[in-house]
Amino acid sequence: MEDKRYWLKNRLLINLGFVPKLFGYTDRHLYLLTNGKLKEYTSGVEYYFGITLKGTETKPEQFPRALTENGVIRAIHAPFSKDSYPYPFLRRIKKIGIKTLYQYIRYRIIARADGNAWHRLPKAIEIASSIGAEKITIHAIDIILAPHARRLFRELNTLGKKRRLMISLENVPRYPSDQKSDKSEWRIAHHPVELIEYLKKNRLDAMKLTVDTAHLAASGYDVHEMWKKIKQFTGHDINSAISHFHLADYDAENDFDAARLGDGVIGLETFRALINDLYHLHYNGTISIEVAPLYFQKKIKLISHALKRVIMPSEVNLLEEEEYLLGMIQELLD
Incomplete structure (x- = not known):
């Protein structure tokens, strides 16, 4: 059996989410991170469509050549278009009051893609394949809420096979209070076992599947217990059902789903146990640590820093970010 650290390195991807370019990090910085100390612990990146104010990419040549020509992008996240679930008018007003800056930026500033899933998702799959990605993460709810959803599932599945690209459907958070009024078919969007069954x-x-741990916690699930159910349902053949993981903790107090591993309701021991399980189950998919970069977490200064960088561009020191990520990886291996 291969060494655990070597096993993790071959599966672990750097994932800065959708925020880098908006707040000081560029594609060059992302490339530099893959060739520094993190090179000993990771094997590529998970890249996001549409992480600039200009909107989402529409052709392969719009992606950074340093990443595409060196085969660095192993996984790519499909573009966002809007809030994942529909909300009644009164619920929308309430959400405006409780939404974090993180969520607002995510769904209102960078969600610039075509709102029609029939247009957006096939195009994203074609581009992902063209730049050499192994898989594309798509929010399951984006397909479920589309017109003629069953047919779209089949169309995308056929396209994935044609382009030899794995389509990894991500569970999207749905608060327990909102689940009460949901349509029954929406449940598979946040419940991994039911999505696998579908x-x-x-x-x-x-x-x-792309299993997102923070999204599970935000949906009211105990991550450890849900993982046990997934293993049981698949007969411990997890490679037949899961191709990717987003590891992040959930800060329930601030409703923040990209918290540092161990700084939320899930806890570091749960993440360590999960990695250990994946190792012993010979998991052959990929894993992203999808926590918010340190720079992004300074929420109060985000906008002023972004404006300052436009007016007075300056070099970003990545050493702190590198050590931050290394620390989490090493804690997982302890």
């Missing part, structure tokens, strides 16, 4: 039942063999 994919198998409908023979969608080019689709597996």
Whole structure:
């Protein structure tokens, strides 16, 4: 059996989420991170569509050549378009009051892609394949809420097979209070076991899951217990159902789903146990640590820093970010 650290290195991807370019980090910085100390612990990046104020990319040549030509982008996240779930008018007013800056930026500033999933998702799959990615993460709810959803599932599955690209469907957070009024078919968007069952039942063999731990916690699930259910349902053959993980903790007090591992309700021991399980189950997919970069976490200064960088561009020191990520990786291996 291969060494655990070597096993993790071959699966672990750097993931700065959607925020880098908006707040000081560039594609060059991302490339530099992959070739510094993190090179000993990671094997590429998970890149996001549409992480600039200009909107989402529409052709392969718009992606950074340093990343595409060196095969650094192993996974890519499909573009955002709007809030994942529909909300009644009164609920929307309430959300304005409680929404964090993180969520507002995510869904209102960078969600610049085509709102029509029939247009947006096939195009994203074509581009992801063209730049050499192995897989694309798509929010499951984006397909479920689309017109003629069952047909879209089949169309995307066929396209994934044609382009030899794994489609990894991500569970999206849904607060327990909101689940009470949901349609029954929406449940598979936040419940991994039911999504696995749906994919198998409908023979969608080019689709597996991206399991997002923070999204599970935000949806009211105990991550440790849900993981046990996933293992039981798959007969411990997790490679048949899961191709990617987003590891992040959930800060319930601030409703923040990109907290440092161990700084939320999930806890570091749960993440360590998960990694250990994946190792012993011979998991052959990929894993991203999807926590917010340190620079982004200074929420109060985000806007002023962004404006300052436009007026007075300056070099970003990545050493602190590098050590931050290294610390989390090493804690997982302890």
